[in-house]
Amino acid sequence: xxxxxxxxxxxxxxxxxxIEMSEMNKWYGAFHVLRDIDLTVRRGERLVICGxxxxxxxxxxxxxxxxxxxxRGRIVVDGVELTNDLxxxxxxxxxxxxxxxxFNLFPHLTILENLTLAPIWVRRMPRREAEENAMFYxxxxxxxDQAGKYPGQLSGGQQQRVAIARSLCMNPKIMLFDEPTSAxxxxxxxxxxxxxxxxxxxxxxxxxxxxxxxxxxxxxxxxVFMDHGQIIExxxxxxxxxxxxxxxxxxxxxxxxx
Amino acid sequence: MLSDVKTRSILIQIVLVAAVAAFAVxxxxxxxxxxxxxxxxxxxxFLAMPSRIVISEAILxxxxxxxxxxxxxxxxxxxxxxxxxxxxxxxxxxxxxxxxRLSSNPLASGTCRVWVELAxxxxxxxxxxxxxxxxxxxxxxxxxxxxxxxxxxxxxxGFVVPDVSVNLSTAGLLTAxxxxxxxxxxxxxxxxxxxxxxxxxxxLFLVVVALWVADIRFDVEWPTFTGSNFSGGNELTPxxxxxxxxxxxxxxxxxxxxxxxxxxxxxxxxxxxxxxxGLSRGKILRLVVIPQxxxxxxxPLNSQYINVVKNSTLAIAVGYPDFLAVMNTIISKSxxxxxxxxxxxGVYLLLNLTLSSAANWYNRRISIVER
Numbered sequence: 001x002x003x004x005x006x007x008x009x010x011x012x013x014x015x016x017x018x019i020e021m022s023e024m025n026k027w028y029g030a031f032h033v034l035r036d037i038d039l040t041v042r043r044g045e046r047l048v049i050c051g052x053x054x055x056x057x058x059x060x061x062x063x064x065x066x067x068x069x070x071x072r073g074r075i076v077v078d079g080v081e082l083t084n085d086l087x088x089x090x091x092x093x094x095x096x097x098x099x100x101x102x103f104n105l106f107p108h109l110t111i112l113e114n115l116t117l118a119p120i121w122v123r124r125m126p127r128r129e130a131e132e133n134a135m136f137y138x139x140x141x142x143x144x145d146q147a148g149k150y151p152g153q154l155s156g157g158q159q160q161r162v163a164i165a166r167s168l169c170m171n172p173k174i175m176l177f178d179e180p181t182s183a184x185x186x187x188x189x190x191x192x193x194x195x196x197x198x199x200x201x202x203x204x205x206x207x208x209x210x211x212x213x214x215x216x217x218x219x220x221x222x223x224v225f226m227d228h229g230q231i232i233e234x235x236x237x238x239x240x241x242x243x244x245x246x247x248x249x250x251x252x253x254x255x256x257x258x
Numbered sequence: 259m260l261s262d263v264k265t266r267s268i269l270i271q272i273v274l275v276a277a278v279a280a281f282a283v284x285x286x287x288x289x290x291x292x293x294x295x296x297x298x299x300x301x302x303x304f305l306a307m308p309s310r311i312v313i314s315e316a317i318l319x320x321x322x323x324x325x326x327x328x329x330x331x332x333x334x335x336x337x338x339x340x341x342x343x344x345x346x347x348x349x350x351x352x353x354x355x356x357x358x359r360l361s362s363n364p365l366a367s368g369t370c371r372v373w374v375e376l377a378x379x380x381x382x383x384x385x386x387x388x389x390x391x392x393x394x395x396x397x398x399x400x401x402x403x404x405x406x407x408x409x410x411x412x413x414x415x416g417f418v419v420p421d422v423s424v425n426l427s428t429a430g431l432l433t434a435x436x437x438x439x440x441x442x443x444x445x446x447x448x449x450x451x452x453x454x455x456x457x458x459x460x461x462l463f464l465v466v467v468a469l470w471v472a473d474i475r476f477d478v479e480w481p482t483f484t485g486s487n488f489s490g491g492n493e494l495t496p497x498x499x500x501x502x503x504x505x506x507x508x509x510x511x512x513x514x515x516x517x518x519x520x521x522x523x524x525x526x527x528x529x530x531x532x533x534x535x536g537l538s539r540g541k542i543l544r545l546v547v548i549p550q551x552x553x554x555x556x557x558p559l560n561s562q563y564i565n566v567v568k569n570s571t572l573a574i575a576v577g578y579p580d581f582l583a584v585m586n587t588i589i590s591k592s593x594x595x596x597x598x599x600x601x602x603x604g605v606y607l608l609l610n611l612t613l614s615s616a617a618n619w620y621n622r623r624i625s626i627v628e629r
Binding site: 062067090093094096118122126127128170176 | 453
């Protein structure tokens with residue numbers, strides 16, 4: 001939690017709220033990528049964000065851990081508002097895990113070293129403790145036998161599971177998934193989704209950009225549909241898939257489900 | 259049989275090699291015959307004879323009655339000494355300048371850009387002659403030497419710096435080493451159980467205690483001005499300083515560009531991953547980007563190191579006796595020009611092949627494991 005009371009105005013101090021975005025806008029030069037995003041995520045909530053490509057969904061979740069900077073509006077993560085204050089940004093990043101489309105494992109380090117790097121250098125954890133911690137999470141994603149290998153020696157599905165374990169090693173409060181299965185061969189999608197489902201079942205706060213509608217139906221508490229940098233519609237998956245309110249949502253669902 | 263692709267290619271190669279070898283034999287034979295006809299001695303016997311040449315400065319001890327082979331060794335030592343210093347300094351500076359060029363601070367990136375462009379776009383010899391001429395234009399005569407740091411003097415005659423010698427007793431040294439070994443090995447055992455945060459101070463504390471126990475005294479000999487010159491201290495001549503500074507400035511420009519390219523070659527995803535784990539920019543650079551960059555920049559970096567060895571021959575322009583300068587003197591003194599040129603070629607080939615194979619070995623050692 002931030003020490004500065006100025007960063008926690010009354011409505012955001014609610015401890016049940018994990019992420020609060022209000023009137024958030026972002027531009028790439030003259031291009032308006034995100035328009036007036038208002039989104040509140042409660043602790044333990046599982047959000048699936050979908051929408052056509054270029055709709056700004058990846059950019060939006062990348063704003064949450066400040067991989068992208070927003071220009072207007074506010075984002076409060078875990079009670080801390082994102083500003084230019086580097087200390088706060090790093091504080092938030094420590095507690096927000098992220099999984100990328102292209103895994104982004106560190107190719108020059110072994111799987112075990114990938115998992116222990118941040119705990120050792122950011123959390124100042126002794127090496128042995130960090131390694132025990134890493135092995136615990138490798139077992140959770142069911143690849144403890146690969147600990148000594150390098151990322152290049154693993155299949156895509158295994159690499160993505162390592163990436164999930166790498167984030168979990170920091171013991172995050174929130175997990176962001178940026179199209180985690182889009183770069184995978186079809187037969188490997190399942191193993192990664194299973195890992196994510198088990199994480200969801202444990203009550204992790206999750207925001208997931210994905211086109212896996214089966215996953216959305218199974219675990220999401222809410223599905224958010226975005227188009228042209230705006231949130232068009234958000235609803236419980238049953239509602240979202242059965243009666244989408246918006247024409248654009250209907251069009252999108254038709255395209256990806258048929 | 260002649261239509262078989264393999265047989266034919268082997269035959270062609272045999273014929274080619276034979277032709278080249280025959281031409282080489284013809285060349286050597288004619289040269290030696292002509293030299294003998296003019297009464298010019300041929301062979302490497304002269305190497306053992308006293309050289310009687312003058313070498314203005316050397317890091318090895320040299321007297322003019324030493325034989326030729328020793329003069330060659332002295333020149334070679336100067337070249338290796340100079341090249342090593344330039345390689346070390348320009349690698350460190352190149353890394354800093356290369357990283358600073360990517361800085362978001364316009365002053366830092368701008369300054370480094372100017373450095374890189376100046377170094378890359380001017381012929382090195384112009385830089386050397388310019389620097390060497392500055393020596394007499396900018397620096398005062400020895401009597402009015404500048405004293406920028408305590409004990410450091412700069413004048414027309416070069417730099418003078420304090421001479422440091424280490425003084426210690428065997429008993430103290432042994433106790434200190436025993437202490438260090440004991441302490442470090444127990445730290446090594448504990449390494450996995452304590453935080454990295456505590457490890458470095460513990461190690462530092464050990465070193466300080468060991469130094470204290472060893473009772474090492476550093477005897478510093480300060481240079482003093484004695485009316486006409488400095489006595490005491492270490493002298494760095496204007497010639498060595500010029501070639502050292504000039505080649506370092508020049509090579510740094512190239513290495514900085516290689517470093518910059520190397521950093522940019524590491525994908526944005528690696529930075530994203532590092533940031534998302536809470537690592538700071540500096541830590542991502544050190545732990546993630548630089549280790550991966552090293553693999554990319556090693557081959558072009560090695561070419562730069564080879565260039566340093568070759569460019570060290572420009573020492574002749576400012577009068578520093580490097581290997582080539584010494585060889586030139588030897589050739590004109592002994593008139594064994596063909597042998598001399600062979601020695602020159604052989605030595606530079608050997609130096610650069612050594613550098614290359616060291617780089618290749620390191621490259622293999624750190625290459626990224628792929629499936």
